[in-house]
Amino acid sequence: GENVEQHPSTLSVQEGDSAVIKCTYSDSASNYFPWYKQELGKGPQLIIDIRSNVGEKKDQRIAVTLNKTAKHFSLHITETQPEDSAVYFCAATFASGGSYIPTFGRGTSLIVHP
């Protein structure tokens, strides 16, 4: 089955700095890669996603890059703010018989210091 590795497990930055979280996946059949932000006591919230036919996608301060050959994808947050502090999860998803089952990374706890 799919295996997703996520690094780092904890990331501490100063407000205004950039943050980068990296994930690798094992199954080349995976073709959809969402990123979720989870705040304390809440459910994971989709913040950005990318599909395998695209190399990069940007939404304001958030960008995601995908390297299919190397099987890795990354989340980039620029100009970090204290409200960006949360746990971020990457996932790799493949379609099988109408099901889209994601395999999640173990999460990165991002701490943005004011």
Added chain:
Amino acid sequence: DSGVTQTPKHLITATGQRVTLRCSPRSGDLSVYWYQQSLDQGLQFLIQYYNGEERAKGNILERFSAQQFPDLHSELNLSSLELGDSALYFCASSRGDTQYFGPGTRLTVL
């Protein structure tokens, strides 16, 4: 707000008991997925229903079962509860590959 609702928010029960968690998907979404989130196992897929039918199974124990009703809401039934079942349980709904998560139910087994 994702549009996915889950009840109850918190549940405290004893070992050996049975509980039912409820999920209402976003309007128009036919798929419901259930996940368990614990500190040691991360976010684990349990089971998926599509328009009332079971579509995929993940790491779901035999003590756990689920169903999806004609109005598309879903219930996850956990029985013969053990201490290790204490976790956050999330449902997510989707129309295609993008899943939207509910706020979760925190289950504590004492």
